[in-house]
Amino acid sequence: MAAQPPAYSEEAALSLTMAVVASSPGPLLMLDGALNIIAASASFSETFEIDAATAQGRPLSTLGAGEWNAPQLRSLLDAAISGAAKIEAYEMDLRRPGERTRRLVIHAQRLVYLDLENLRLLMAVCDVTDARANEKLKDDVLQQNLVLLQEVRHRVANSLQIIASVLLQNARRTQSDETRGHLRDAHHRVMSIAALERQLSGSGDGQVELHSYFTDLCASIAASMIGDPNEISLTVTGGGGVVDARVSVSLGLIVTELVINALKHAFPEHRRGSITVDCEFRGPNWTLSVTDDGVGLPMDPADVHAGLGTSIVEALARQQQATVEIEGAHPGTRVSITHTQIALVGGDEGAEGEAAAGRPSAESGA
Structure with missing residues (x-):
């Protein structure tokens, strides 16, 4: 006759759950139906400077200096505990006195298990402050480089127009029809690149809209070749x-x-x-x-x-x-x-x- 599995008490199950939450490598909270803290992971306590032992049984909104008492967060957690919503990536700013503002991403989900009368909510917190700062720094550097590139292209276009003007002047001075034709051809080729550089300096993203580019290019050719x-x-x-x-x-x-x-x-x-x-x-x-x-x-x-x-x-x-x-x-x-x-x-x-x-x-x- 097969041995029956041992019957675990509710206290043992709750103790196991709390031990799992407490040992989580990421900031994690377990809340009850009233959003009181049942368990907090060691990483949550360390990250947000919360005493896990004294936090147990307290409302989430009373943690720290009240920085977790955010009305929108409370509304979302209420919706999640009722089963009406699942919080997958809610972002909020956590402001604490004397500390820099931290950007958090909240994930929260109601736990469905046998004890339907005791509601439980698992809330994971991810601090993305440094990641967001790095993204902003990268965006700022990219924008600066884009501005510099536009300036370089503008200067290149001006230089090309100067070269084209010199070629055209030399074409007018030369007595050789063949040489004049070659210089005029070189002038038009330089002007086509100059028109492109002006388009690029205005586009900002290295993309060229051909209709306006061809219009400017043909206007330049017409001005110099069509009397x-x-x-x-x-x-x-x-x-x-x-x-x-x-x-x-x-x-x-x-x-x-x-x-x-x-x-x-x-x-x-x-x-x-x-x-x-x-x-x-x-x-x-x-x-x-x-x-x-x-x-x-x-x-x-x-x-x-x-x-x-x-x-x-x-x-x-x-x-x-x-x-x-x-x-x-x-x-x-x-x-x-x-x-x-x-x-x-x-x-x-x-x-x-x-x-x-x-x-x-x-x-x-x-």
């Missing part, structure tokens, strides 16, 4: 998107090269026309295009020669894992840079979305 705005217009369309600085550098240089190329070749003999820069985003996929309504592509493909600008565009497109397509716009020419990210289809219905979500988007330069 009569009524003769050739340069506009920016499309919803654009937000990308990080690394991607925007490549896209800005692509736009610069394509617009300069169109201005050089699409409108000979003071022909009137227009150039449109368009950028559309569809999730992680995007298409950047520059379209003109000029003379169009040569009829004979042998007459098409790839210059420095074309080589730069192709290299930048490869860097972004994008493709370059040149086609007739009837009239004119359209050059499209397309980045396509294809999600892998897995074995279940949600695999495609998960595959897409797991890959870097255009913002990361994929």
